[in-house]
Amino acid sequence: MLICMNLAVAIPRNRIRISTIKSVQSQDSQPMDHPKRVVVCGGGVIGVCTAYFLTKKGASVTLIEKSTIACAASGKAGGFLALDWCDGGPVEHLARASFNLHRSLSQELNGTEAYGYRSLTALSLTVAEESKTTVSSSSSATLPSWIDGPTHGPKTIGTHETTAQVHPQLFTRTLIENAVEKYGVKVVIGKLERLVVEGGKVESVILESGGVVDADAVVLALGPWSNKLELLSSRFRVSGLKAHSIVLEPKEANAITQHALFLSYRASNRRTPLDPEVYPRPTGEVYVCGMSKEEEVPDDPEEIRGNEESIAMLKRVAKTVSSHLGEEGVKVEQACFLPCTDDGVPIIGEVPGVKGCYVATGHSCWGILNGPATGAAVAELVLDGHSTIVDLKRFSPARFVGRTKA
Structure with missing residues (x-):
């Protein structure tokens, strides 16, 4: 396990390190210029990135996670990064800023060694089970030798300048390790029950165990579990898209090159093509994902x-x-489960009507890519009142005020 033993994640899931909670509450007696107390709820990539940048800016941060760090999508995603694939859409500037932040974080945290950060080439191609053809003459890309199935029309859709990857679980856990060791983030394992709101302002976080963590601000980075909290579900809907994946150890790991594959897969027993993805990893493994559909999100990841x-x-x-x-x-x-919003745009900003309560969720399949810029932007919003790294107006949860939920 990569998480340091001084983290609360080493404690059984049904126990809370009450001393950690008390140490946060005891800060009430400190002078008013003490670091702002921020509680981040959710130990996925969005919550961890937010905690990391908050504490780098001087906040006193407690991160609350129900299970373990990166236990859900942040530990089971592909970890693919793209500079310009979101261009022309609402997350264009967020994605570009985050792609560049990934590069700088890798330099800061030795990402190549710590979590497999590397650039790569991305290819699109058609695979037809009933075909015997390997590559059509009109192809714009040459396939590496390990891709030896019935493929057609490969095209280069990403280069070493525009596409990269990380191992998502290792990335998230490396970030929280550094946040704990260098900046003093506290990690508590416990289930969020509710927030205490007084006079329209968040005051504290209540855990199912009965623990109370006082806070000047709370960031809810709950992913597809956002709908489980009434404070959020009463304002907007976040659904869960269930995505499947497998991890393989190839027969000859040295033969597998740095090529991410985006497939149009024509199965012999299906009328419409599938769109699976294949990501070789620096660890020597190969990750394959796809087969997504909306399902009810269980309480426990x-x-x-x-x-x-x-x-x-x-x-x-x-x-x-x-x-x-x-x-x-x-x-x-x-x-x-990938967190999805009704309009396909992430929800990032202060919750209307609840001062000091912020939300960051709904990143769908781009959560790993957009984690760093989201975390940095939320840290600025919480501590400075506005974000400079990216304009968060289009992501504001206020856009749902007055709308009828689907």
Whole structure:
């Protein structure tokens, strides 16, 4: 386990380090110029990035997580990063800022060694199970030798200047390790029950165990669990898109090159093509994901299991794309929930009517990419009253005021 033993994550899930909570409450007796007390709820990439940048700016931060750091989508995602794939859309500036922040964080935290940060080439291609053709003559890209299945029309859609990757679980945990060791972030394992709001301002966080953490500000980075908190679900909807993935150990790891694959996959028993993705990792493993559909999000992230037919299809995709990716190499079968909003735009900003309460969620499949810029922007918003790294107006939860929820 990468998390340091002085973190509360080493404590069983049904226990709370009450001394940690008391130490936060005891700051009430300090002078008014003490660092602003901020509680971040959620130990995924958005919450961890927010805690990291808050504490770098001088805040006294407690991060509350129900299970373990990066236990859900932040530990089971692909970790793909793109500079310009969101251009022309509402998250263009957020994505570009975050792509560049990933690069600088890698330099700061030795990301190549710590969490597999590296640039790569991204290819799109068609795979048809019933075809025997490998590459069409009109192809604009040359396939590496390990991609030896029935493929058509490969195209280069990302270069070493515009696309990169991280191992998402290692990235998130490296960030929280540094936040704890260098800047004193406190991590508490416990389930958020509710917020105490007095006179329209957040005052404290109540845990299911009965623990109370006083706060000058609270950031709710709950991902698809945002709908479980009435304070948020009464204002907007965040649904969960269940995405499946497998992790394989290839037959010849040295043969696998730095090429991310975005497939149009034509299965012999399906009328419409699928869109799985394949990401070789610096660890020597290969990650394959896809087969997404909206489902009810369970209360406990540890209860999430993949659907058998979806996992079986991903295994089929892997071995069809490459003879190096046989089913015998599958090490992990998993699923996670991506947080999605009704308008497809992340929700980042102060909750209307609740001063000092902020939300950051709804990043869908781009959570790992947009985590750093979201965290840095929220840190500025909480401590300075506005964000300079990116304009957060279009992400404000105030846009849902007066709307009828679907």
